[in-house]
Structures are given as C-alpha cells and as structure tokens.
Amino acid sequence: MKHTSYLALKYLVVLAWSAFVVFPFLWMLSTSFKSANGVTGGATWLPWLQYEPSTAGWSALFGGPGGVNILRPYLNSVIVTLSASALSLVLGTLAAYGLSRFTFRAGPVRNGDITFFFISQRIMPPIVLAIPFFLMLKTLGLLDTLTGLILVYIALLLPIAVWVMVDFFNSVPRGLDEMAWMDGCTPVVTFLRVILPNAMPGLVVAGMFCLIFGWNDFFFAFTLTFTKVQLLPVSIVALNSSVTPWWALSAAAIVSVAPLAVLAFVVERFLSRGGLAGAVR
Amino acid sequence: MAEITLETLGHRYAPGLPYALRPFSMTWQDGGTYALLGPSGCGKSTMLNIISGLLRPSDGRVLFDGVDVTERDTGKRNIAQVFQVPVIYRSMTVAENLGFPLVCRGVPAARIRRRVDSIAERLGLARHLKRPAHALSADQKQLVSLGRGLVREDVAAILLDEPLTVIDPQLKFELRRILKEINEEFRLTTVLVTHDQTEAMTFAKEVIVMNLGEVVQAGAPRALFERPATEHVGWFIGSPAMNFLPARQESGRVTVPGTTLSAAAPEGLGEGRLSLGFRPEHARVVSESPQVAGQVERIWFEGSDEVVALRAEALTLRVRLPGGRVLATGDRLGISVPPENLLIYRDGRLVA
Numbered sequence: 001m002k003h004t005s006y007l008a009l010k011y012l013v014v015l016a017w018s019a020f021v022v023f024p025f026l027w028m029l030s031t032s033f034k035s036a037n038g039v040t041g042g043a044t045w046l047p048w049l050q051y052e053p054s055t056a057g058w059s060a061l062f063g064g065p066g067g068v069n070i071l072r073p074y075l076n077s078v079i080v081t082l083s084a085s086a087l088s089l090v091l092g093t094l095a096a097y098g099l100s101r102f103t104f105r106a107g108p109v110r111n112g113d114i115t116f117f118f119i120s121q122r123i124m125p126p127i128v129l130a131i132p133f134f135l136m137l138k139t140l141g142l143l144d145t146l147t148g149l150i151l152v153y154i155a156l157l158l159p160i161a162v163w164v165m166v167d168f169f170n171s172v173p174r175g176l177d178e179m180a181w182m183d184g185c186t187p188v189v190t191f192l193r194v195i196l197p198n199a200m201p202g203l204v205v206a207g208m209f210c211l212i213f214g215w216n217d218f219f220f221a222f223t224l225t226f227t228k229v230q231l232l233p234v235s236i237v238a239l240n241s242s243v244t245p246w247w248a249l250s251a252a253a254i255v256s257v258a259p260l261a262v263l264a265f266v267v268e269r270f271l272s273r274g275g276l277a278g279a280v281r
Numbered sequence: 282m283a284e285i286t287l288e289t290l291g292h293r294y295a296p297g298l299p300y301a302l303r304p305f306s307m308t309w310q311d312g313g314t315y316a317l318l319g320p321s322g323c324g325k326s327t328m329l330n331i332i333s334g335l336l337r338p339s340d341g342r343v344l345f346d347g348v349d350v351t352e353r354d355t356g357k358r359n360i361a362q363v364f365q366v367p368v369i370y371r372s373m374t375v376a377e378n379l380g381f382p383l384v385c386r387g388v389p390a391a392r393i394r395r396r397v398d399s400i401a402e403r404l405g406l407a408r409h410l411k412r413p414a415h416a417l418s419a420d421q422k423q424l425v426s427l428g429r430g431l432v433r434e435d436v437a438a439i440l441l442d443e444p445l446t447v448i449d450p451q452l453k454f455e456l457r458r459i460l461k462e463i464n465e466e467f468r469l470t471t472v473l474v475t476h477d478q479t480e481a482m483t484f485a486k487e488v489i490v491m492n493l494g495e496v497v498q499a500g501a502p503r504a505l506f507e508r509p510a511t512e513h514v515g516w517f518i519g520s521p522a523m524n525f526l527p528a529r530q531e532s533g534r535v536t537v538p539g540t541t542l543s544a545a546a547p548e549g550l551g552e553g554r555l556s557l558g559f560r561p562e563h564a565r566v567v568s569e570s571p572q573v574a575g576q577v578e579r580i581w582f583e584g585s586d587e588v589v590a591l592r593a594e595a596l597t598l599r600v601r602l603p604g605g606r607v608l609a610t611g612d613r614l615g616i617s618v619p620p621e622n623l624l625i626y627r628d629g630r631l632v633a
Contacts, residue, residue, distance in 0.1 A: 175368040178335055181355040182362050183382035183429060197372035 025257075032057045032250035039246045057247030060239065061255065067248055073235035074255070077215060080146055080231060084153035085210035091154070092161025092206065093199075097191055099162070100169035101177060118162040121155070130223050137224055144228045152220055157210045164209065168202025169195065204267060215260060232256055283345040283437040283470060285309040285332065290341035292327055302327045304340050305496045307489070309438075311346075312468040316485035318475060318517070324494040325474045329440050332472070333360045345437050356385075361430025362440040366447060367422030369414040376401070376410040379428045386433075393432075400428050403466075404459070420452040424459070431467060438470040445480065460484065478518050482506075490514050512558065512629040521561050521588055524598040525626065528555045535625050539594055540573045544623045544633070553627040561588065563622035564600035571615025573598065577608055591616070 030051070031039060038051035060067025095118075098104075099111050133152050134143070142148030172195055180190040196203070221231035230238075236252040239245060291304030302324040309315050317325045330336035332343060334355035342351045350358055361382075370378050379400060380393040388396075401407045404424045409417060414425060423444050430439045441460070445453045461484055464471050475481050481488045482502040489499040490513075498510035509515035515523030526537040530550065536543035537557050544557060575593030587604050590597060591614055600616055608614070625633045 173366075173368065175364050175366070176370070178333075178355070179362065179364070179368050179426075179429075180370075180381075180385075181335075182333060182358075182360050184356045184359065184385040185381075186356065186385075189385065194370055194372075200372075 025254075028250045028253050031246055032248075032254060034247050036243075036247070054247070057245070057249075057251040060245060060248035061251050066241070066245060068235055068238050070232065070235050070252065070255070073230045073232045076146060076229060077232035078259075080149045080153060081211060081214035084150045084157055084214050085207060087150070088154050088157035088161045088210050089203065089207055092158050093165050093196070093203065095158075096162050096165030097169055097195065099166050101174070115162065115166050118159045121159045126219050130220070133220065133224060143224060144226045146229055149221065149224060149229070149231070152224060153214050153217070156217075156220070157214060160209045160213065161206045164206040165199065165202050168199045168205075172198045201271075204271070208263070208267060211263065212260060215256075284311040284347075285438060285470060286342075286344040286347070287332075288342040288344065290328075290331065290338055290343060292324075292331060292336065293339045296339075300494050302331070302338075303495045306341075307496070307499060309470060309472070311470055313487065314464055314471045314473070314485045316473045316475060316481035316488045317491060318478060318481040318488050319491035320476055320517075323491040325491055326442065327494075328491075329362070329442055329472070329474055332438070333362055333440055334358045359433060359435060359437045360440060361427075361433070361436050361438075362442060363423055363426040363430070363444040365443040367419050367426065369417070369422050369425050371413075371415040373414055374410065375406060375412055375414050375417065375425060378414045378425050379406075379410075379432055382429050382433050396432050396434075400431050403431075403463070404428050418452075420448050420456050423448065423456060427460070427463065430469075431463070436469060438472060441471065441473045443475055444473075445475075445477075457484070478520075482518075490517060492517070506560070508624065508631065509558070510631050512556065512626055515558055515560075519560060519562075521599045521601070523558050523560050525556045525558045526596055526598065528557045528625070530555060537573075537596070539596070541570075542572045542618060542623065544620060544625055546625070547633040550625075550627065550632060554629070556626045556629075558624045558626055559618045559622050561599045561601040564598075564602075564616045564618050566600075566602060567615055567617045572617045574613065574615040577610050577612045577614055579610060580608055589614070 033053045033055070034051050035054035035056055038054070056064070059065070061070045063069035099115050102111075104111050104114060133155075137143045137148045137152070140148070142151065176194055176198065177190055180194045181187075185194065216233065217231075218233040218237070221234050222237075225231065225234065233256070236249065236256060239248050239252060286308045287306060289304045289306050290302070291300055292302040293300050317328060319325055327336065331338045334350070334353060334357075338351065342349055344350065345358070370381060373381065376397055379397045383393045383396060397410070398407070401410055404427065406421065406424060406428065409421065414422070417425065426444075427439070427441075430436050444460070445456060448456055457480065460473075464484075473481065473484050475484075482505075486501065487499060488502055488505055490497050490505065490510075492511075492513050498505060498514050505514060505518050509518065509523060512523075512525050515525065526540075526542065528535045528537045528542075530536075530546055533546055534543045535546045535550070535555055535557060542557055542559075573591070573593050573596070575591040575596070575598075577589055578592045578597065579590040581588040582604070583601075585604050587602050587606065587608065589600050589602055589608065591600060602608075624631055
C-alpha cells in the first residue's frame with residue numbers, strides 16, 4: 001500500500017514537471033498554426049485548442065507574405081555550427097591532451113596557466129570582442145562570409161572544448177598511457193586508441209556545449225554579417241515587424257529548437273543505453 | 282628475454298636534491314626472478330621506472346643484453362609491467378587487450394589471434410576473451426596485464442609492481458602461485474616489487490633489499506635471513522624481527538653487558554656503536570648456565586611455534602620456541618645462542 005502511494009506520488013511529480021517543461025513547446029506549436037485573430041482574440045471555451053488553423057505562420061518562414069525564406073539561413077547555421085564545433089572539438093581535444101599529459105614551461109607560465117588562458121577568453125563580455133573581431137575579419141576580407149563566422153566561432157568554442165576535455169583527460173589515469181607505451185604504442189596511437197575512447201563522455205559533453213552555443217548565438221552572427229550571409233537566429237529576428245507575428249515567430253522557434261531537441265534526445269538515449277558503459281571508471 | 286645490467290645507476294629528481302636512488306651496480310640474469318623489497322618510499326618504484334624507461338636516470342646506465350638502452354624510449358624497450366592498481370584498456374575486450382602489444386608492433390592478425398588464444402588458455406582467461414575487459418575482477422585484470430607481457434615472445438622483462446596489493450586474500454595466494462608457475466614455465470626475466478617479505482622470499486631467486494634510496498643487500502633469501510648486511514635488513518626480514526643488543530668491546534671480544542652473550546672481535550674492528558644480533562629462531566632454551574636469563578613478558582601463539590618476549594633487566598629480546606611448552610608470563614627463562622648465529626654489527630652494519 002505504502003509502495004503504491006509512493007509510486008503514485010513519484011509519477012505525479014514527474015508528470016507535473018514534464019507538463020511544466022513540455023507546455024511552452026505545445027503552446028509554440030499551437031500558436032504557429034494560429035492567425036492574428038487566434039492569437040489575440042483568445043478562445044471562448046478551450047484555450048490552445050479552440051481556434052481556426054492557419055498556415056500563415058509556416059508559409060512566412062518560406063518566403064510567404066510578410067516573411068523571409070529561412071531555408072538558406074538554416075543551411076548556413078548548420079554549416080557554421082557543425083564545422084566550427086567539429087574543428088573546435090578536434091583542436092580542443094588535442095590541446096587538452098597536451099595540457100593534461102605534457103609539461104609546458106615558458107618562464108613562469110605553466111600548464112595550469114595555459115589552461116586558464118584558454119578559459120579567460122570567455123570571461124569578458126562578448127561585446128568586448130565584437131569590435132576586434134569585426135576589425136580582424138575586415139582586414140582579412142572575411143566579413144559577411146561563412147568562413148569568417150566559422151573562424152570566430154572556433155575562437156569562441158575552443159575554450160569550452162579545451163576546458164571540458166582537460167578535466168576529462170586528467171581523470172583518465174596516467175598509468176594507461178604508460179602501459180600503452182610499454183606495449184609499444186606510439187604517442188599518437190596511444191592518444192587515439194587508448195586515451196580517447198576513455199574520454200568519450202567528455203567528447204560528447206564538449207560537443208553538446210559547442211553545438212548548443214554555436215547554434216544559438218545571435219550576437220556575433222548579427223554583428224559580423226550584413227546581407228550576403230545570414231544565420232538562422234538573425235533571420236528569425238528579421239521576421240519581426242511593427243506588428244509582432246507571433247504565429248511566424250512560433251514556427252521559427254520550433255524549427256530552430258528541433259535539431260537540438262533531437263540531438264539531446266539521441267545523446268540521452270546513447271548515454272542511458274550504455275553506449276559509453278565502461279568508458280569511465 | 283634479456284639480461285639487465287644496471288651500471289652505477291642512480292637518480293636525483295633534480296640537481297642538488299638528495300638521491301632518490303643512490304648509485305649502485307647490479308646484473309640481473311636472463312630468465313632470473315628478482316624481488317625488490319623495501320618500505321614505501323625506498324626507491325623501488327624509481328628503479329622500476331628507470332628500467333621501464335618512464336624515467337631517465339640522472340646517473341649511470343641501463344643495459345639490456347649489453348646494449349645501452351638508457352636513452353631508449355619506453356615503447357622501444359619491449360618491457361611489460363603489471364601495476365599495483367589493475368590497469369587495462371577499458372574500451373577493449375579481453376582479447377583486444379591481450380593482442381594490443383602485438384597490434385602496436387604490426388604483427389599479422391592471424392598470428393595475433395593464435396598467440397592470444399594460447400596465452401589466454403594458459404592464464405585461464407579463455408572463457409573471457411569476448412568480454413569487455415572492464416567487466417573482469419581485479420585478479421583477472423592483473424592476469425590480463427601479465428598476459429600483455431607474455432604474448433610478446435621476445436619481451437625483455439616483466440616488471441611486477443606490487444601486483445597483489447589490491448587482490449583479495451584468498452585470490453592473492455592463487456595469483457601468487459600462478460605468477461610463480463608462469464615464471465618457471467616461460468623463463469622470463471621477472472622483477473617483483475613488494476614490501477611483503479614473504480612474497481619476495483617465496484617468489485624470487487634473489488632479493489634486493491632497499492632502504493632510503495639505497496640498495497642495502499642483495500642475495501638469496503636464505504643469505505638475507507641468515508646474515509643480514511645491516512640491522513635494517515635483519516629487522517625488515519623475518520618475523521619476528523632479529524634481536525640487536527647493544528654491546529661493548531672487552532679484551533678481544535664483543536659482549537652484551539649483563540649477559541654472557543659474546544663473540545670474538547674481528548681484527549681492526551675499530552670504533553663505533555656495536556651490537557650483537559641473532560635471530561629469534563636461533564635461541565635455545567637451556568636450564569643450566571644460560572647466556573641470558575629473564576622474565577617472560579609476553580607470549581604470541583603462532584600455531585606450531587610460540588614467540589616469547591623476554592625481559593632481562595634493560596634488554597628486551599624475542600625468541601621463537603617450538604610450541605607445546607607450558608609457559609606463562611612472569612616465568613623465568615634462560616636461553617643460549619650458538620656462537621655461529623651471533624653476528625657483530627658496527628654502526629648498524631654487519632662486520633662478522
């Protein structure tokens with residue numbers, strides 16, 4: 001009896017929390033199919049359900065009346081986020097392994113200082129970086145290009161990757177490296193075949209961080225591009241006008257959240273199914 | 282397999298610091314079994330790391346079969362090591378773990394499989410080959426570590442760094458037996474690092490006793506037991522520890538005051554703190570004219586033996602007596618030690 005009531009309580013809590021989390025998405029979904037009337041007028045009896053469906057919001061995303069075509073910005077965002085994340089992950093992982101395993105010395109500067117130097121890049125507010133980035137890209141002729149954005153995002157994502165990975169590599173026992181050397185492994189093979197598989201969870205975490213940050217950034221995408229190249233967050237904001245198009249913004253929010261939601265779902269499955277079982281102590 | 286020569290080998294972690302390992306020379310024969318015995322921090326691990334190449338010595342050279350390998354990288358030395366805490370490649374299966382050293386050497390897959398199968402068979406791991414290595418128990422992981430050494434037919438030496446420390450007591454005995462068997466069968470140069478004297482004495486042909494970064498004595502287990510080179514060795518090896526009684530030089534003999542324990546002083550004994558040492562096992566109970574007489578202070582029952590702490594005025598000494606005696610604390614007891622078992626130490630070092 002006690003067990004049953006405990007179970008009921010448990011489900012109640014979980015249910016309440018789920019509703020709290022899922023509700024905004026449902027609201028977004030229903031709003032995206034409403035017309036101006038449906039949003040402002042409200043329902044007589046059944047809120048969120050009683051309205052006349054309209055595809056105006058969705059058509060606005062693809063160049064419909066009062067909208068912009070988000071296909072191109074969407075693709076741009078995918079390209080920039082994926083390439084910047086992948087490059088940051090590769091460079092960051094290599095740097096982190098070096099910082100975790102080898103001793104660097106430059107005067108009073110030690111490994112810990114170098115690691116901190118990486119992180120310190122993220123301490124200042126982004127606005128401080130905007131002007132230097134702008135000037136640098138201008139000099140390089142990379143303003144308003146995908147390459148320029150990718151480079152800037154790498155500068156922003158690399159510290160995160162290094163920071164997360166240094167921690168994970170430090171938790172992989174050094175004895176493992178030493179054993180691999182004794183087994184006749186070269187340092188590169190040791191890193192790739194022995195240490196990296198053990199730092200898999202770290203790679204997933206760092207990768208998630210990079211993707212989320214890269215995908216959601218508005219500020220740099222806004223300041224460093226003008227007309228030729230546009231990223232998704234910027235084009236969503238461009239949907240806005242004197243009359244706020246809730247329906248179109250909702251539809252845009254859904255398409256921009258979707259990839260991350262799917263990713264989170266897959267990673268969660270992967271982690272809980274034991275895709276990484278045994279990779280950590 | 283290789284003969285390992287250590288030539289005036291020593292190490293300081295930084296110039297100016299005291300030696301973590303004081304320079305010494307030694308040769309380990311091909312296929313021999315050696316044990317490095319000493320308390321923690323005595324330099325055992327430093328020595329092991331120098332041999333495996335993880336550490337470059339500040340002094341001296343390391344030679345494998347006469348070839349100088351002092352500057353050679355770990356990976357090129359062909360050494361295998363079993364660590365104190367089981368280390369395995371967690372992301373691989375048992376078979377992949379065992380085959381990894383051969384993969385690193387570019388051995389063809391078919392040969393790796395044959396070799397892995399035969400070694401796994403020998404180590405009793407054949408049933409586990411397909412399992413992920415992290416699922417094994419601690420003792421099986423140690424066997425996998427050992428196996429990674431054995432798969433290489435030409436492995437120069439196997440270093441065992443306190444491999445039994447984290448193993449359960451019952452399994453420890455079993456694993457020790459396997460280690461010894463494997464060693465006899467494969468005839469590999471094996472170096473066991475341990476602070477457990479029983480482990481060292483039962484495993485190795487030659488035991489190297491270390492203390493405070495110094496090799497104090499190297500020799501067969503019996504020699505270490507019968508004639509410890511320093512008081513430290515006598516105290517470290519054997520249970521209970523050896524008795525060392527403060528002594529004086531009197532008319533050509535070294536005598537323990539208040540007793541008739543004495544030994545002829547060798548020529549040129551010189552000045553210094555003198556002591557007479559003997560093993561608790563070498564004392565005999567005598568009823569007439571004992572060399573030392575005292576009161577039984579404590580008795581430890583050890584199965585077939587009894588260890589008795591005897592108090593004679595300011596001296597306390599321990600003797601091991603065959604059991605079955607009816608002794609009680611407070612009893613008077615007289616003992617003698619045969620002259621050949623009385624050893625003279627000056628400033629803690631054996632002189633005669």
